Amino acid sequence: xxxxxxxxxxxxxxxxVTPRLGLVAVPFYVLGAWWCARxxxxxxxxxxxxxxxxxxxxxxxxLALGIYKLLDLQTAVVEMGRTVASAHRWYxxxxxxxxxxxxxxxxxxxxxxxxxVWVARKAPAPTRLASVVGVALAGFVAIRTISFHAIDRFLDxxxxxxxxxxxxxxxxxxxxxxxxxxxxVTRSDKNQ
Numbered sequence: 001x002x003x004x005x006x007x008x009x010x011x012x013x014x015x016x017v018t019p020r021l022g023l024v025a026v027p028f029y030v031l032g033a034w035w036c037a038r039x040x041x042x043x044x045x046x047x048x049x050x051x052x053x054x055x056x057x058x059x060x061x062x063l064a065l066g067i068y069k070l071l072d073l074q075t076a077v078v079e080m081g082r083t084v085a086s087a088h089r090w091y092x093x094x095x096x097x098x099x100x101x102x103x104x105x106x107x108x109x110x111x112x113x114x115x116x117v118w119v120a121r122k123a124p125a126p127t128r129l130a131s132v133v134g135v136a137l138a139g140f141v142a143i144r145t146i147s148f149h150a151i152d153r154f155l156d157x158x159x160x161x162x163x164x165x166x167x168x169x170x171x172x173x174x175x176x177x178x179x180x181x182x183x184x185v186t187r188s189d190k191n192q
Contacts, residue, residue, distance in 0.1 A: 022069045024166075028173040029066030033059045035180045036130075044184045051123040054116070058134040058176070065141060074145045101146045109139025126183040130176050137172035 039045060040055035047055075068074065085091035116131035144155070144165070155165035 026070045033063040054120045061134045126179040130179040
């Protein structure tokens with residue numbers, strides 16, 4: 001493990017923006033987090049009781065994902081897992097554990113999406129859908145980290161020149177931004 005200025009790096013990882021996708025995704029994550037926080041404060045819209053918490057949670061999720069992408073923490077998590085597995089001599093037998101973690105994350109994400117729907121049950125449709133998309137996006141990033149290379153084969157495949165990873169991750173952020181706009185416009189139109 002190398003050290004630099006008192007910081008210990010994990011394997012070959014050091015903090016830095018994830019190549020290509022990170023350069024594009026980080027500003028979108030920050031923009032999304034900012035707009036969610038702005039909406040949570042009631043700027044430009046009258047929120048129904050309990051709706052602000054949905055937007056605050058979504059803002060926190062997007063900010064955390066932006067930091068995760070900015071520092072390329074995905075690589076750090078993979079390096080830590082690889083280091084632990086190698087040190088304890090089960091790296092060659094890691095697949096069943098990866099599958100169990102992916103299954104658990106999938107179930108956890110589904111439960112979190114159901115919880116998001118329940119928490120936002122009295123909120124307008126754009127708020128409910130944005131909450132579900134935000135949780136699904138966090139679940140996708142977590143599952144991709146655990147299964148890093150296995151999922152990459154699919155995510156690196158292209159559709160119309162775009163990588164599936166870019167479509168899913170950036171698409172999720174854009175959907176949230178569109179839903180924020182819908183929420184503001186929908187409520188403003190009803191007030192006129």
